[in-house]
Amino acid sequence: MPLTPKDGGSHFEQDRVSSAERAYRALKDLILSNELPAGSQLLEQEAALRLGMSRTPVREAMIRLEQDGVVEIRPRHGMRVLPVSAADMREVYDVLTSLEATAAEMVARKGVTAEELQGLKDAVGEMEAALASDNLDGWAAADHRFHELLVKLAGNQRLQQIVTQLSEQAHRARMLTLRLRPKPIGSNRDHAMLVDAIAARDEEAARRIHYEHRAKAGDMLVGLLDSLGFKQL
Amino acid sequence: MPLTPKDGGSHFEQDRVSSAERAYRALKDLILSNELPAGSQLLEQEAALRLGMSRTPVREAMIRLEQDGVVEIRPRHGMRVLPVSAADMREVYDVLTSLEATAAEMVARKGVTAEELQGLKDAVGEMEAALASDNLDGWAAADHRFHELLVKLAGNQRLQQIVTQLSEQAHRARMLTLRLRPKPIGSNRDHAMLVDAIAARDEEAARRIHYEHRAKAGDMLVGLLDSLGFKQL
DNA sequence: GCGTTTGTTAATGTATGCATAAATCCAAGA
DNA sequence: TCTTGGATTTATGCATACATTAACAAACGC
Numbered sequence: 172m173p174l175t176p177k178d179g180g181s182h183f184e185q186d187r188v189s190s191a192e193r194a195y196r197a198l199k200d201l202i203l204s205n206e207l208p209a210g211s212q213l214l215e216q217e218a219a220l221r222l223g224m225s226r227t228p229v230r231e232a233m234i235r236l237e238q239d240g241v242v243e244i245r246p247r248h249g250m251r252v253l254p255v256s257a258a259d260m261r262e263v264y265d266v267l268t269s270l271e272a273t274a275a276e277m278v279a280r281k282g283v284t285a286e287e288l289q290g291l292k293d294a295v296g297e298m299e300a301a302l303a304s305d306n307l308d309g310w311a312a313a314d315h316r317f318h319e320l321l322v323k324l325a326g327n328q329r330l331q332q333i334v335t336q337l338s339e340q341a342h343r344a345r346m347l348t349l350r351l352r353p354k355p356i357g358s359n360r361d362h363a364m365l366v367d368a369i370a371a372r373d374e375e376a377a378r379r380i381h382y383e384h385r386a387k388a389g390d391m392l393v394g395l396l397d398s399l400g401f402k403q404l
Numbered sequence: 405m406p407l408t409p410k411d412g413g414s415h416f417e418q419d420r421v422s423s424a425e426r427a428y429r430a431l432k433d434l435i436l437s438n439e440l441p442a443g444s445q446l447l448e449q450e451a452a453l454r455l456g457m458s459r460t461p462v463r464e465a466m467i468r469l470e471q472d473g474v475v476e477i478r479p480r481h482g483m484r485v486l487p488v489s490a491a492d493m494r495e496v497y498d499v500l501t502s503l504e505a506t507a508a509e510m511v512a513r514k515g516v517t518a519e520e521l522q523g524l525k526d527a528v529g530e531m532e533a534a535l536a537s538d539n540l541d542g543w544a545a546a547d548h549r550f551h552e553l554l555v556k557l558a559g560n561q562r563l564q565q566i567v568t569q570l571s572e573q574a575h576r577a578r579m580l581t582l583r584l585r586p587k588p589i590g591s592n593r594d595h596a597m598l599v600d601a602i603a604a605r606d607e608e609a610a611r612r613i614h615y616e617h618r619a620k621a622g623d624m625l626v627g628l629l630d631s632l633g634f635k636q637l
Numbered sequence: 638g639c640g641t642t643t644g645t646t647a648a649t650g651t652a653t654g655c656a657t658a659a660a661t662c663c664a665a666g667a
Numbered sequence: 668t669c670t671t672g673g674a675t676t677t678a679t680g681c682a683t684a685c686a687t688t689a690a691c692a693a694a695c696g697c
Binding site: 249 | 649650
């Protein structure tokens with residue numbers, strides 16, 4: 172591996188990003204990685220100090236995070252990382268299920284190139300390999316790639332952006348339950364079936380398979396959170 | 405009608421809203437009402453002057469509008485009201501169709517109270533009355549209320565918020581085509597059928613009816629924009 | 638002791654200052 | 668006329684200043 176390409180698309184390190192953008196990414200990372208756990212609060216000044224910039228760009232980042240639905244800005248208490256309850260996850264998964272099922276249908280309808288299909292198959296392969304070697308984190312990463320690719324192939328940028336946003340809201344809960352849930356055997360099977368349906372241009376089947384896949388995942392996640400009595404995170 | 409209650413929920417005019425919030429609402433109003441047409445640009449300073457405040461709150465408002473997908477911030481040119489093409493409307497309607505169909509299904513599944521059902525029926529009634537008296541704007545307003553209420557009854561706040569955002573993106577195009585499209589007779593019929601399906605708790609029918617309703621509306625809108633050669637707005 | 642009031646602190650919301658660099662303009666040369 | 672180089676303007680991104688007011692605490696009255 173070359174020395175930290177850190178890439179992002181362009182090869183030349185012309186990545187002049189604004190402080191506001193850096194703040195946005197840094198704060199979001201802290202939240203998604205759970206370094207800033209649900210419920211924690213961060214004052215503008217604290218964040219600014221931590222990130223080595225003034226309050227202004229931090230403030231702008233917080234505004235964006237609030238619109239993303241991951242934090243809440245409380246007038247005198249800085250931003251507060253929103254706890255996500257089982258009920259919240261129910262909401263998120265209901266919408267994700269609807270949108271991703273539609274995405275699967277769209278992909279099957281419009282068809283995919285050989286490379287695109289291979290991309291999906293590769294992701295499924297990685298999931299199977301990770302699962303075979305009990306690498307749950309690897310499985311989760313490959314699973315995420317699969318869903319991401321599927322939605323991208325639907326070719327609807329708005330759909331893609333919304334799904335990304337919701338996935339981020341669900342991210343912490345998914346990580347939390349990754350080792351508490353049954354092994355995702357069925358999940359891999361679902362994905363393989365979906366790939367077949369897409370290859371066969373069977374919109375009907377693609378929608379149904381992915382709908383049920385997502386619905387199952389949602390039920391599992393919400394059930395787990397409920398049964399563990401998680402009122403938050 | 406009473407003298408401009410302009411309400412908003414509370415009766416006492418304790419509406420202390422921040423300048424940033426005022427800027428956000430004012431700018432969004434200007435855009436949705438087409439006073440700032442698609443493609444127009446507005447510098448931070450100009451907007452600040454116009455709204456009687458400094459650049460800071462205006463800047464924050466613009467950031468929110470950008471995340472809403474209605475403007476684009478171009479580093480030296482202020483914000484630019486995003487033109488919406490037929491392709492954009494295709495995207496918006498595909499997502500709306502998916503989500504609203506799901507909402508209809510959810511509402512039918514969970515059932516509604518007598519008052520809630522009446523609310524839907526009232527909206528349908530208003531649409532019919534408006535149509536009978538050739539009041540297209542009234543019809544559009546009632547139609548909007550119907551869809552809004554339906555989604556609200558689904559009881560999923562994330563779904564509701566996303567649908568609202570997408571509806572706003574489609575708003576200008578809908579207004580533009582309101583008088584160019586055939587009379588929305590079928591639309592009223594669809595809504596009446598949906599209300600029946602909801603009352604009968606028939607999820608299946610509710611989803612199908614509303615799916616097709618939205619799909620038809622989307623096709624009509626996109627087709628109209630296409631045929632009129634609208635590359636933007 | 639306990640509720641109330643008042644004083645202090647501090648976080649925010651907004652305004653303003655300032656360096657930077659993009660955009661524009663202008664002139665001169667090909 | 669078209670291009671090019673550089674000067675100039677100016678919108679921005681960020682830092683900072685400042686007034687406001689909520690939050691907290693301490694003092695006070697009961």
